[in-house]
Amino acid sequence: AQSVTQLDSQVPVFEEAPVELRCNYSSSVSVYLFWYVQYPNQGLQLLLKYLSGSTLVKGINGFEAEFNKSQTSFHLRKPSVHISDTAEYFCAVSDGAGNQFYFGTGTSLTVIP
């Protein structure tokens, strides 16, 4: 089974500051990588995904992530956060068959005015 580690459970950041949310995974095979966002009392929605090709992936709301195979990482970044970015962020990994997804424990991003 694969595992996903999100190193930071809570990240407070001031409005308009940059942010990086870290994600590492353990796998020796090709994987597909995803970041999901969960706003309070809602389900998860896809932020961005990496399947193949360019290692820098751009998503919605100005977020981007970089796939680093040698470091088995898929960190999420945004150059300038807004209050509306306050939410829980989940990193997820899927194997090539797509049968199962493995989620990290989540990072709670709080944007401070």
Next chain:
Amino acid sequence: NAGVTQTPKFRVLKTGQSMTLLCAQDMNHEYMYWYRQDPGMGLRLIHYSVGEGTTAKGEVPDGYNVSRLKKQNFLLGLESAAPSQTSVYFCASSYRINPYRTTNTGELFFGEGSRLTVL
């Protein structure tokens, strides 16, 4: 555009009672999943289905049963509820991953969740 719909959204049970959560998707997805979300533990897969009539166990299947009699529906049952099953339950669906087709990239589409409390 309903997407993934879960019913009920809230339920309170007493220990030992049974109940069924219904998940319905209108996107013709092959795969469907049931997750539970608990504080500090992220999402954990309970059961999943790769097609009508088939189900498989995930990480935490004990105490739950599932059925997928129709492609669009995935039911999660608790035969004898326990306080440890107090959680928020999410249903999700997806196509099989196919990175060469932009419509089949395998991401999960989630319902809004069902909050279950077992007293």
